[in-house]
Amino acid sequence: MKLLVCISKAPDTTSRIAFTDGDKRFDESGVQFIVNPYDEWYALVRAIELVEAQGGSVTTITVGDATCDPIIRKALAIGASDAVRIDANPTDSSQVARLISNYANDKSYDIIFAGKETINHNSSAVPAMIAECMDLPYVALATSIDVDGDLSTLNCESTGGTNNVSVKGSFVLSATKGMAEQRIPNMRGIMSARTKPLTVVEASGVTATTEVSKFTLPPAKGDCVMVDADNAAELVRLLREEAKII
């Protein structure tokens, strides 16, 4: 089984969010970066489990500059076989998807894994876009996958329930909660990650179709109105008369 897992760099979930360059760019100074949780906990770990059980290889792919290397090494420490980094600073999801597709097109991966969304862009767009670029089927929000030869069977979240679907041959999936349990890399994994191949490839000229003109932080929240624990009726009154919400 030849699997490709899309891994992106995300700010640690407790990071302070700030912007620079006239609020056009995320301020990375002092920010700790992690593997995007959906990519690590769900997509990567499940891909590794499949290869452990059935043989094959797990390659990770990342579109980004050298500041992504530490999180790529982390993915290798968790158990990926090798890694590819496409050296670019993408500004939108279509650019990421086209670069990944251009790379993956002639490499016949059986399944391309991605996360449900990045916790910084929250687009939920890249995997569907890769599928379209490569004319592959796409299964969104997978919570489980079993592979039997060239037939894959998956459960995935759909509006108001769970779909059970099957696909023959190659396809793209986005992984979400339920797919796998988080794995902490062990010492051997961390040591071996240092020598696993990380190939850097040049980005071919792919231009973005959208651009962020300005980031804005939300306005500060007003004070919380405290209500006495014995006075539930007062809370109900406030919700009705002041907040006009019930």
Add this chain to the structure above:
Amino acid sequence: MSVLVYIQTQEGKATKAGLEVASFAKNMNVGDVTALVPGTLSGDGGLGSVGVSKVLHFSEGVTDNSQLSKLTQAAAQSVDASTIVFSGNNDGNSIAPRVAIAMNVGYVSGVTCLPEGKTFTRNVFSGKATAAVNVMSDVCVISITPNSYGIKSDAGEASVETFSADIGAQRVVLNGFTPTSNDGSVPLPEAERVVSAGRGLKGPENWGIVEDLARALGATTACSRPVGDMGWRPHHEHVGQTGLTIRPDLYIACGISGAIQHLAGVNQSKVIVVINTDPEAPFFKAADYGIVGDVFEVLPKLTEAIKEL
């Protein structure tokens, strides 16, 4: 110029998300609104009443997003659409990006308010910031965050035409569907009211008081991540940075500390109520109304007070 909206129906009527998307499209004020409806449709599906002028009905039931993408492209071409609008729910999010790539145009997901020209506002960093995004192509594809715009009625009736297109072969086969909420409550991403509980509830056997409050309010239940991880509640109820992002009108947090990763999924709620024994719980800083108290005492009282309305 015209706008195409992709609409899902339930028993022939546009879903709540569908009506919201149509309202949004109408109020963009950039041209007539045409709705593409795959699947069952009765009458105009209620779409005329939110400003849709024409419905293109594709009667076959299709579930494969690559086929639905081809269908949308054909419909967009037939009405020469300059904007194509989806609901940012699971289905919309799997079709819309494909359409944008196939048409080689810009895509903006998770739009939360009406655009200014071709500049759209969306949430980023899990709700900790917003971004204004310019689309550089002539045509744009967008998806709207559910429950961010609302349904605005608009007098009128839509004409209905049968639509057909070559949508290619089905490659993802749907074997079955298992509904998650059999209690008839609104799915979490679309819910206007949510009652959510965390580790403060002590164990899954105590969820009755949460469900009672939710029932009295007509709300949907949610939970914090540890509660989902421990199996006290199903995974699909988990909200936060690594779970669902929701923006209900009312979010009541019971026995949840308000960790930054939890807040990321709920801080766009219009009104937040926090019930927690610890006055120092960080959640109070993000709340509009708070009660320092024990959920086991407060929740039943609150449920009673609501029933008395």
